[in-house]
Amino acid sequence: MNKDKIYDIIFWMSMLIMIVWIILKIAGIINSPVWIEMIPYMSIVFAAGAFYQSINNAKLDMADLKIRMGAVELKFHDLEKEMVSVKTTFKHFNSDLNNLKIS
Numbered sequence: 001m002n003k004d005k006i007y008d009i010i011f012w013m014s015m016l017i018m019i020v021w022i023i024l025k026i027a028g029i030i031n032s033p034v035w036i037e038m039i040p041y042m043s044i045v046f047a048a049g050a051f052y053q054s055i056n057n058a059k060l061d062m063a064d065l066k067i068r069m070g071a072v073e074l075k076f077h078d079l080e081k082e083m084v085s086v087k088t089t090f091k092h093f094n095s096d097l098n099n100l101k102i103s
Contacts, residue, residue, distance in 0.1 A: 007050040007051075007053045007054040007057070008050070008054065010046055010047070010049075010050035011046075011047050011050040011051055011054070014043040014044070014046040014047035014050065015043070015047055017039065017040075017043045018039075018040045018043040018044065018047075021039050021040050021043070022040065
């Protein structure tokens with residue numbers, strides 16, 4: 001499983017836990033000790049951590065993409081050099097062929 005997918009799952013599960021807790025608290029179903037009262041706060045901490053990791057991974061992916069784009073640019077530059085070489089060779093071949101026709 002992809003790391004980004006895991007962080008997305010953690011984020012949405014945290015949000016779901018918080019929403020369910022709020023609904024149950026409003027409905028009066030949750031009458032609990034303090035440690036259970038802390039569930040939404042823990043949920044927010046997990047959601048923030050997952051969101052941070054997701055953003056950080058996106059930043060790393062962008063840096064990798066920038067490096068790959070530089071490599072592609074270099075390959076295109078090499079390809080342009082080869083095209084000039086092929087054109088020059090073809091031009092010489094064409095002039096040699098014309099010389100043969102004249103002879």
